[in-house]
Ligand SMILES: NC(=O)C1=CN([C@@H]2O[C@H](COP(=O)(O)OP(=O)(O)OC[C@H]3O[C@@H](n4cnc5c(N)ncnc54)[C@H](OP(=O)(O)O)[C@@H]3O)[C@@H](O)[C@H]2O)C=CC1
């Protein structure tokens with residue numbers, strides 16, 4: 535029998551609790567549950583193989599630095615801090631640490647990012663109007679969503695022009711992203727609808743397992759967990 539993956543959860547909100555509920559089913563043991571006002575240091579991380587941060591934009595970067603200082607590799611699901619990514623990447627490398635970040639851990643969204651790039655390439659000269667709409671629950675702190683930024687970036691790179699994004703905040707929606715290509719006589723929509731936060735929790739645990747097994751220091755993303763586009767493998771993730 536293989537030993538369970540020892541996970542420290544940083545942030546015990548909606549995502550922290552969803553991962554907590556799923557962990558045992560996925561062969562992980564939660565060895566620390568840290569929330570606002572808890573110190574993040576080696577002792578508090580409880581000998582974890584890996585930490586998973588789902589907190590808030592202002593907390594993610596200091597938490598990653600604290601995990602690095604504690605010698606624990608860290609998976610970051612928190613969004614809204616990416617202006618600090620270059621500086622944090624330098625810190626991870628200087629510390630010979632390991633970090634994996636992703637705006638979205640779902641298999642479907644990661645496929646959608648690749649589809650958005652391909653659609654941008656195919657429709658580059660079509661003259662179609664392109665727009666992105668993201669819809670989330672009213673408690674969400676950042677806008678546009680990290681996922682919308684990733685989709686827009688992928689499509690912009692191949693389309694060759696900026697894509698306007700609209701953020702809608704309503705009720706309890708876990709996350710919907712729709713990329714629209716609109717022409718005079720047709721409309722193409724690429725849409726992902728997260729039906730349950732469990733899909734993010736599954737992906738975060740798969741990423742945590744992948745990062746814990748990785749020996750090389752560095753900064754990784756979900757693309758490293760999932761196989762290259764030419765390979766249809768899902769990196770062990772369920773849809
Ligand atoms: N990458 C992905 O696939 C996904 C990313 N996300 C992102 O993850 C983040 C969290 O989402 P969600 O769980 O829904 O948010 P919640 O607000 O439900 O949970 C965040 C939790 O973190 C706590 N917290 C705040 N600051 C700290 C800190 N310094 N140290 C430890 N804990 C802290 C909050 O405490 P308090 O309640 O006191 O504020 C709260 O319990 C967001 O940025 C969201 O965009 C969400 C889903 C999927």
Ligand SMILES: O=C(O)C1=N[C@H](C(=O)O)C[C@H](O)C1
Nearest residue numbers: 613637674679680681708709
């Ligand atoms: O805050 C959320 O809930 C979500 N945030 C992520 C994002 O900003 O892209 C991922 C998902 O859409 C849910």
